[in-house]
Amino acid sequence: MGLERNFRRLMRSLDRYQEMLGKYSDAQFAQQPAEGKWSLAQVYAHIMTANLLSVKGMIRVLDTQPPPVPDRLKWSARYILLWGKIPAGRKVPQAVQDRTPVFDKPKALEAILRLREQLQAVYSRRKEWNPRQKFRHPVLGYLDNRQWVRFMQIHTEHHYRQLLRTEKQIGI
Numbered sequence: 001m002g003l004e005r006n007f008r009r010l011m012r013s014l015d016r017y018q019e020m021l022g023k024y025s026d027a028q029f030a031q032q033p034a035e036g037k038w039s040l041a042q043v044y045a046h047i048m049t050a051n052l053l054s055v056k057g058m059i060r061v062l063d064t065q066p067p068p069v070p071d072r073l074k075w076s077a078r079y080i081l082l083w084g085k086i087p088a089g090r091k092v093p094q095a096v097q098d099r100t101p102v103f104d105k106p107k108a109l110e111a112i113l114r115l116r117e118q119l120q121a122v123y124s125r126r127k128e129w130n131p132r133q134k135f136r137h138p139v140l141g142y143l144d145n146r147q148w149v150r151f152m153q154i155h156t157e158h159h160y161r162q163l164l165r166t167e168k169q170i171g172i
Contacts (some may be wrong), residue, residue: 010153033169045103047159049113055118057135069142077140086158095138
């Protein structure tokens with residue numbers, strides 16, 4: 001799949017997140033479907049925080065030009081980027097979990113809008129992207145900016161499906 005297509009799919013996914021946000025009451029947004037299961041708010045907080053951290057890294061790579069790192073992808077990254085899905089049972093990296101704030105609906109909307117703006121800004125600089133310039137994902141290892149866009153698209157769609165399952169579980 002090409003960069004442009006992955007970027008469009010990612011932006012369409014963000015459109016869906018924004019549309020869905022409008023149909024939830026505050027109580028539904030905060031409700032956990034079961035003990036140990038994420039609420040809609042927690043899913044939004046996780047995906048928006050993870051994607052905002054990813055874009056921050058993409059910009060840092062462009063602005064600081066860190067030294068090149070090896071081209072080798074970890075097997076987990078190869079699987080995810082090739083098949084377009086995250087294997088079942090994967091846990092959130094502690095680094096992301098530690099940085100995930102509590103979200104209410106206005107904070108979720110603000111994060112979606114900020115993410116869209118930052119993605120557009122970094123994507124507009126795609127001619128500067130160098131496949132040898134990478135930054136580290138806490139589980140997948142070093143990814144270049146094209147791979148980050150692909151991963152964010154896959155990850156965002158993965159959690160979209162989680163939102164749909166959660167809606168059913170809480171009766172929406």
